[in-house]
Amino acid sequence: xKIVVAIKQVPSRDSQLRIGGAAATWIEEGDLAYExxxxxxxxLESGLQLKEKLTGEVVVLCAGPERxxxxxREALAKGADRAIHIExxxxxxxxxxxxxxxxxxxxxxxxxxxxxxxxxxDDLGYGQTGVILAEVxxxxxxxxxxxxxxxxxxxxxxxxLEDGWFQHxxxxxPALLTIQSGATKLRYATLMGIKKAKTKEVRRVPAAELAAPxxxxxxxxxxxxxxxxxxxxxxxxxxxxxxxxxxxxLRFEARVL
Amino acid sequence: xxxxxxxxxxxxGAELHLPVFAAVLGHGVEPVAQxxxxxxxxxxxxxxxxxxxxxxxxxxxxxxxxxxxxHRAGYVVFPxxxxxxxxxxxxxxxxxxxxxxxxxGHRVDDGALVLVRQLFQGKIxxxxxxxxxxxxxxxxxxxxxxxxxxxxxTAKVExxxxxxxxxxxxxxxxxxxxxxxxxVNLGAAxxxxxxxxxxxxxxxxxxxQKLADALGAELAGSRPVCDTGWLPMERQVGSSGQTVAPxxxxxxxxxxxxxxxxxxxxxxxxxxxxxxxxAPIFEVADYGIVGDLFEVVxxxxxxxNEG
Numbered sequence: 001x002k003i004v005v006a007i008k009q010v011p012s013r014d015s016q017l018r019i020g021g022a023a024a025t026w027i028e029e030g031d032l033a034y035e036x037x038x039x040x041x042x043x044l045e046s047g048l049q050l051k052e053k054l055t056g057e058v059v060v061l062c063a064g065p066e067r068x069x070x071x072x073r074e075a076l077a078k079g080a081d082r083a084i085h086i087e088x089x090x091x092x093x094x095x096x097x098x099x100x101x102x103x104x105x106x107x108x109x110x111x112x113x114x115x116x117x118x119x120x121x122d123d124l125g126y127g128q129t130g131v132i133l134a135e136v137x138x139x140x141x142x143x144x145x146x147x148x149x150x151x152x153x154x155x156x157x158x159x160x161l162e163d164g165w166f167q168h169x170x171x172x173x174p175a176l177l178t179i180q181s182g183a184t185k186l187r188y189a190t191l192m193g194i195k196k197a198k199t200k201e202v203r204r205v206p207a208a209e210l211a212a213p214x215x216x217x218x219x220x221x222x223x224x225x226x227x228x229x230x231x232x233x234x235x236x237x238x239x240x241x242x243x244x245x246x247x248x249x250l251r252f253e254a255r256v257l
Numbered sequence: 258x259x260x261x262x263x264x265x266x267x268x269x270g271a272e273l274h275l276p277v278f279a280a281v282l283g284h285g286v287e288p289v290a291q292x293x294x295x296x297x298x299x300x301x302x303x304x305x306x307x308x309x310x311x312x313x314x315x316x317x318x319x320x321x322x323x324x325x326x327x328h329r330a331g332y333v334v335f336p337x338x339x340x341x342x343x344x345x346x347x348x349x350x351x352x353x354x355x356x357x358x359x360x361x362g363h364r365v366d367d368g369a370l371v372l373v374r375q376l377f378q379g380k381i382x383x384x385x386x387x388x389x390x391x392x393x394x395x396x397x398x399x400x401x402x403x404x405x406x407x408x409x410x411t412a413k414v415e416x417x418x419x420x421x422x423x424x425x426x427x428x429x430x431x432x433x434x435x436x437x438x439x440x441v442n443l444g445a446a447x448x449x450x451x452x453x454x455x456x457x458x459x460x461x462x463x464x465x466q467k468l469a470d471a472l473g474a475e476l477a478g479s480r481p482v483c484d485t486g487w488l489p490m491e492r493q494v495g496s497s498g499q500t501v502a503p504x505x506x507x508x509x510x511x512x513x514x515x516x517x518x519x520x521x522x523x524x525x526x527x528x529x530x531x532x533x534x535x536a537p538i539f540e541v542a543d544y545g546i547v548g549d550l551f552e553v554v555x556x557x558x559x560x561x562n563e564g
Contacts, residue, residue: 016535017380027381096346097355124376126358128346131314135350140427141314143343160497161433162339164490168431182484217355221384223376232529232542242546243556246528249544254526256448256505257472257561 001056004107005047005080006117006130007040009064009071013122024222036071039118043179045186046148047116048079054150057081059110063099063207065089076197077189083200084110088207095216096124100132102210107137114155115176119144127178134176141176142169146183258336258397260404265363265397266334267297267408272365275331278302279412280324282317284310290414297410302328308421314344315426320419322351330392332370337396339496349394356394357385359515361401374398378514379537399496399519441475441491448474448505451494451521452482455510455531455550459487465509468554471561477501479511495520510550513538530554 011017011027012035020028036044047058060075062068063086072083084106107115115134120127134141146166147158154172160180161167189197233249235242250257263279270277280302281290290303304320325333325348335341337359349356361382362373371384372395387393443449450469456462462476469476476492483493494501495517506524511517513529513536521527522541529542530553539545546553 011377013378014533016533017377019381027377095355097350097353100350122378125374125378127342128356128358131343131346132350132355135347141347142428144339156431160339162496164435164498165433166436167433170429170431172427182481216388217349217353218357219386219388221371221386223381223383226375226379226382226537226540230527230541230543232539232545234534234539234545234547236547239546239548239552239556240559242548243553243560246544246546246557247560250505250526250528254505254543256526 001050001054001114002059002110002112003047003050003056004059004061004110004112004115005040005044005075006061006103006115006133007044007071007075008037008062008118008121008123009034009068010037010121010123011035013038019223019225024224025220026223034067034071036074037118037121037123039120039122039179039181041118041186042181042183043116043118043177044075044078044080045184046145046177046179047114048187049184050114050148051079056113059084059112061103061106062086063088063102069202072202073197074189076200076202077193078187079193081200083202085202085204086207086210087204095218096126096129096132097136097217098211098214100129100136102207103129103133104136105210106205111174113173114148115139115174117176117178119178119180130176130178137176139174139176140171141178142171143178144180145177146180148177258338258399260407261399261402262334262336262397263293263296263298264404264407265360265395265402266332268402268406269332269334269363269370273332273368273370278328278330280304280321282309282320284308287414287416290416294412294414295409296412297408298412301412301414303414303416304419305416306419306421308423308426309419311430312340313426313428313430314347315428316421317344318348318351319421319425321348323419324417325352325392333392333394335394335396337398341396345394345396352392354389354392354394356396357387358396359398360395361398361515370395375515375537378512379518379540380535398515400522436490441489443475443477443492443494443499443501446475446501446503448472448507449477449494449501449503449521449524450474450507450509451477451479451511452488452509453479453511453517454481455512456482456487459485461551462487464551464554468507468509468558471558472505472507474505474507479514479517508538508542509554511538512536513541530557 018028060083117130478488502523
């Protein structure tokens with residue numbers, strides 16, 4: 001089975017974010033640390049587990065600037081066979097449809113059986129790129145998938161629904177799945193894996209080769225820190241002092257104790 | 258949530274001077290459609306087909322695309338549910354458009370709709386606009402608009418049979434199921450202590466359990482904590498777990514991603530304990546302590562026991 005896993009590099013989860021520049025359309029990137037988008041790490045893990053069960057190949061697809069090479073290498077070190085790096089400076093500035101079209105074009109010669117990606121990104125969080133990519137490529141899809149297994153000539157997936165419900169869905173291949181976080185344990189790269197990753201193929205494709213600039217369907221006007229919806233009282237001092245103040249407020253102001 | 262999306266549509270319609278229509282999909286949907294007949298809507302389209310009895314992204318996309326095209330809809334508004342997340346991006350793509358999902362607010366600027374959504378798991382807000390020609394697609398986050406603000410009126414139901422064939426539907430949905438019995442009904446708890454990633458490892462859970470015991474509270478957790486098995490799944494609060502509204506909710510080491518906030522923001526009093534002063538949980542908190550939970554929680558237990 002040929003599996004493509006689409007991954008994205010995002011600022012690490014504990015980043016202190018600042019709004020960048022006068023235009024305020026993106027964050028200050030200078031001193032940020034980056035990592036693989038967490039749901040994509042689970043998509044990669046699912047892909048690697050499927051390959052181990054069914055044999056085949058795992059190809060990583062990643063759109064991003066030069067710094068994304070690091071995340072691609074880490075995916076190769078975990079066991080992906082090779083990678084395609086769509087070189088674009090600002091994946092945040094194009095809308096998800098334009099990005100999906102680029103990804104589809106980069107995959108045109110690959111003919112994968114299965115495309116996996118995380119259900120959403122930790123940065124833009126549109127949660128759409130996978131579903132859009134399926135439609136652009138004319139593939140059936142399932143989103144928020146917890147588990148994948150072979151079923152005849154196709155697959156059976158376990159989808160998460162709301163309020164604790166799940167559903168099994170059968171579908172033919174080729175298909176695209178967006179993977180939910182947390183359904184399985186993530187592996188670490190081994191020393192051998194890290195060594196091998198250095199020699200694995202990374203095909204670099206400049207974004208300009210994949211798409212002419214087009215008018216986007218949506219634009220990001222500006223970004224800003226959210227206004228507080230509530231006036232919260234923050235208690236300072238040592239842990240002991242703050243705790244005492246909090247208990248006092250809960251007893252005599254909120255009267256919930 | 259569908260009523261909240263309808264409330265959003267009424268508000269957009271009023272501000273943009275556009276009439277509002279409703280669409281209900283499924284098989285045997287007439288009663289659901291009739292339930293909307295007392296709202297201020299031009300018309301209710303009941304899109305009825307036996308192939309829509311069970312949800313599939315192909316079926317819903319084909320049926321809605323036909324309505325949107327024949328109707329020349331300007332704006333298409335959805336509730337931001339898991340089901341909508343599954344098909345609305347596909348539907349928008351089929352019409353060469355992009356959905357603005359997870360909308361929490363709006364304004365009209367020079368005759369154009371500007372929609373607000375969150376980035377970076379709620380740490381940053383963004384204003385987005387539609388470009389090019391309609392239709393424009395948006396999905397509305399739970400709680401962003403109020404169903405009780407719906408204007409009443411009278412609406413007629415028109416049943417439509419979409420042109421849909423079995424072979425167009427490629428996925429086959431099987432039975433729905435639940436994995437764990439809901440032994441814990443968090444919805445009935447008066448006080449909930451909820452724990453997030455900040456607790457670091459399973460071995461630290463007893464620290465917050467002690468706090469819950471001191472308060473006579475139920476212990477709950479955010480999604481990552483339940484995913485890793487540090488707490489059982491039935492104690493999960495958030496969009497994929499339970500929705501709760503206790504009189505007191507203490508969020509300990511929870512950053513406050515929107516999926517968590519939708520499950521607890523109706524709580525009467527919210528307390529946040531987090532080391533990151535920028536954590537979105539502080540936006541909904543009545544009281545907060547910025548600090549290390551491993552120091553604050555024991556101090557809190559002590560303060561409670563002293564009283």
